[in-house]
Amino acid sequence: MSRKIYLYDTTLRDGTQAEDVNFTVQDKVRIAEALVDFGIDYIEGGWPGSNPRDIDFFNEVKKSKKAAGYVAAFGSTRRAKLSCDSDDNIQALLQSGAPTVTIFGKTWDLHVREALKISLEANLEIIFDSLSYLKKRVGTVFYDAEHFFDGYKANSEYAIKTLKAAIEAKADCLVLCDTNGGTMPDELVEIINNVKKEIGDYPLGIHCHNDSECAVANSILAVKNGIVHVQGTINGYGERCGNANLCSIIPNLQLKYGYQCVSEDQLKKLVKISRLVNELGNLKHNIHQPYVGRSAFAHKGGVHVSAILKNSRTYEHIEPELVGNKQRVLISDLSGKSNLIYKARDFGLEIDQNDPNLNTILEKLKELENKGFQFEGAEASFELLVRKGLGNFRKFFxxxxxxxxxxxxxxxxxxxxxxxxxxxxxxxxxxxxxxxxxxxxxxxxxxxxxxxxxxxxxxxxxxxxxxxxxxxxxxxxxxxxxxxxxxxxxxxxxxxxxxxxxxxxxxxxxxxxxxxxxxxxxxxx
Structure with a gap:
C-alpha cells in the first residue's frame, strides 16, 4: 500500500490571516465539518489565546459530533519570564479542549536574540518546557519550527538544536516551516535531507508559504524526501501571498505520485470544499485554479475540442471527475464545428457535422462575437442561439x-x-x-x-x-x-x-x- 500522508489544514487560522478573508464562528464550524468529510486528519481551528472569536469557535465546535475530535488549537511557546502554569497562552490551549495542540517556537537565532531578546540556551529551555508540559496533558502535540529554513541557513547547528529540544520533549511531529516563503526547491530538499541525517527517522512535517510561488512544489518535494505530515490551506489562502494550496497538493500527491491522502470518494469532493470555503468567505472563485477552477478542464480552441471529442487525454492531464470537476467546451470566435457539436450534446442535441445549419450558426456566432458578445459566461444565450439556428425553438412572446x-x-x-x-x-x-x-x-x-x-x-x-x-x-x-x-x-x-x-x-x-x-x-x- 502507498505511504500515508497526514493532512493538516490551517484554513481556519492561517488562512484567515489573508487580506479579505473572514469567517464567522458558524462558518468555521461548518468548514471544519466539511473538512472532516473530505478526509483531513487535523483541522487547525485558531489561536484561542489571541482573540475572543477563536475561543468561541472552540467552545462551539465541542458540540459538533463530527468535527470535535479533529480540531487542533494553535499557539506559541511560553513567554520567557513565565512558567507554563502561569502563561495565559499555554493555559488557553488547554482550556480549548482540543485533542491536538500545535505550538510554534523560534528556530532562527536572529529572532531569539532580536525579537525575544534572550539567550539561545534559554530559547531551547522554553521549547522543551512548553512541549513537555503540553504533552503530559494533551493527546497529540505538534511543534512548528518557525522560520526553520531561514534559521538553518543562518545557523544550522542551532536550528538542529531546537528540533532536538522538541524531540526530547516527545513532540509527535516536527513541522519545518518556510515562514517567509522564500526557500527554493533545491535548497529545501538539501536541508530536509541534512535534518534527517541529524535526527534520524523522527516524524517530520512541512508548512510552506507562497511568497516565491514555490509552496506547492516545496510541499510535494518534501513528501518525496520523507515528510509525512503536510500543512496547508484550502485554495492557498494565507498571509501575504498565501499558504501551500491543499487543493493542488492533495491531487498531485495522490494522482501523480500514488501517496495515500484521502479516499477516492473523498477526493471527488475537492471542488466542493474549494467552493464552500469561497462561498462562506464571500470570496470570488478563481476559475483558473488548477484542479478545482471552472476553467481547469475548459477547452476553447477548435483543434483542442476536435481532439478531446476523440480522446479526452489528448488535452487533459487527468479525468476531471476524479476531483469533482467536469470537462467544459467554451464558445468563442476561436470555435470550430467541433465546439458546436460538443456543446449541442450538452443540450441533448445530436448534430451531424454535415448539417448545413452548422455553418450558419458558426458564422452567426463569429459575427456576434465580433460585435462584442461573449458566450463563455452566457451559455444559456448560446444554447438559445443554437436551438434557434436549428429550428428547435418556439417563441413564447x-x-x-x-x-x-x-x-x-x-x-x-x-x-x-x-x-x-x-x-x-x-x-x-x-x-x-x-x-x-x-x-x-x-x-x-x-x-x-x-x-x-x-x-x-x-x-x-x-x-x-x-x-x-x-x-x-x-x-x-x-x-x-x-x-x-x-x-x-x-x-x-x-x-x-x-x-x-x-x-x-x-x-x-x-x-x-x-x-x-x-x-x-x-x-x-
Missing amino acids: DLLSFRVIDEKRSALEPPFAEATVMLMVGGEIEHTAAIGNGPVNALDLALRKALEKFYPSLKTMELVDFKVRILSGKDGTKAVTRVLIESKDEKDIWGTVGVAHNIIDASYQALVDSIEYKLFKDAYK
Whole structure:
C-alpha cells in the first residue's frame, strides 16, 4: 500500500490571516465539518489565546459530533519570564479542549536574540518546557519550527538544536516551516535531507508559504524526501501571498505520485470544499485554479475540442471527475464545428457535422462575437442561439415596445425609475408598467409582470448577478456595452448576455434571453 500522508489544514487560522478573508464562528464550524468529510486528519481551528472569536469557535465546535475530535488549537511557546502554569497562552490551549495542540517556537537565532531578546540556551529551555508540559496533558502535540529554513541557513547547528529540544520533549511531529516563503526547491530538499541525517527517522512535517510561488512544489518535494505530515490551506489562502494550496497538493500527491491522502470518494469532493470555503468567505472563485477552477478542464480552441471529442487525454492531464470537476467546451470566435457539436450534446442535441445549419450558426456566432458578445459566461444565450439556428425553438412572446423613464425630481432624492412594456403572447397583447430600483430593475419587473399571467413559473426565477463592461474605453459614454446576467430558479443557474451602445438595450437582450431560457427549459427539459 502507498505511504500515508497526514493532512493538516490551517484554513481556519492561517488562512484567515489573508487580506479579505473572514469567517464567522458558524462558518468555521461548518468548514471544519466539511473538512472532516473530505478526509483531513487535523483541522487547525485558531489561536484561542489571541482573540475572543477563536475561543468561541472552540467552545462551539465541542458540540459538533463530527468535527470535535479533529480540531487542533494553535499557539506559541511560553513567554520567557513565565512558567507554563502561569502563561495565559499555554493555559488557553488547554482550556480549548482540543485533542491536538500545535505550538510554534523560534528556530532562527536572529529572532531569539532580536525579537525575544534572550539567550539561545534559554530559547531551547522554553521549547522543551512548553512541549513537555503540553504533552503530559494533551493527546497529540505538534511543534512548528518557525522560520526553520531561514534559521538553518543562518545557523544550522542551532536550528538542529531546537528540533532536538522538541524531540526530547516527545513532540509527535516536527513541522519545518518556510515562514517567509522564500526557500527554493533545491535548497529545501538539501536541508530536509541534512535534518534527517541529524535526527534520524523522527516524524517530520512541512508548512510552506507562497511568497516565491514555490509552496506547492516545496510541499510535494518534501513528501518525496520523507515528510509525512503536510500543512496547508484550502485554495492557498494565507498571509501575504498565501499558504501551500491543499487543493493542488492533495491531487498531485495522490494522482501523480500514488501517496495515500484521502479516499477516492473523498477526493471527488475537492471542488466542493474549494467552493464552500469561497462561498462562506464571500470570496470570488478563481476559475483558473488548477484542479478545482471552472476553467481547469475548459477547452476553447477548435483543434483542442476536435481532439478531446476523440480522446479526452489528448488535452487533459487527468479525468476531471476524479476531483469533482467536469470537462467544459467554451464558445468563442476561436470555435470550430467541433465546439458546436460538443456543446449541442450538452443540450441533448445530436448534430451531424454535415448539417448545413452548422455553418450558419458558426458564422452567426463569429459575427456576434465580433460585435462584442461573449458566450463563455452566457451559455444559456448560446444554447438559445443554437436551438434557434436549428429550428428547435418556439417563441413564447413578441416584444411590441418598451419604454424606460429614469427621473430625478430633486437633488436630495434618489432617481425614480419606471418601465413600460407591450408584449404579444399567443395573439393577446399585454401592456403593463412597473417601478424599480433603477431602470434595469424596473424593466425586469415590468417584463415579469406582463408574462407571469401567461407563465406562472417565472415567479420562481430570480436575477443573482449583473455585470456591465465597457468594451471600448476610447468612445467614452458612447462605447459599446456588454451586460452579463446570471439567473436562477429552484433547480438551475444560467447566464445570458446582451451587447449594445445603449446599456438599457443590452440589459433588455440579456433579460429576454434569461426569461426565454427559463420558459424553454420548463416546457421541454
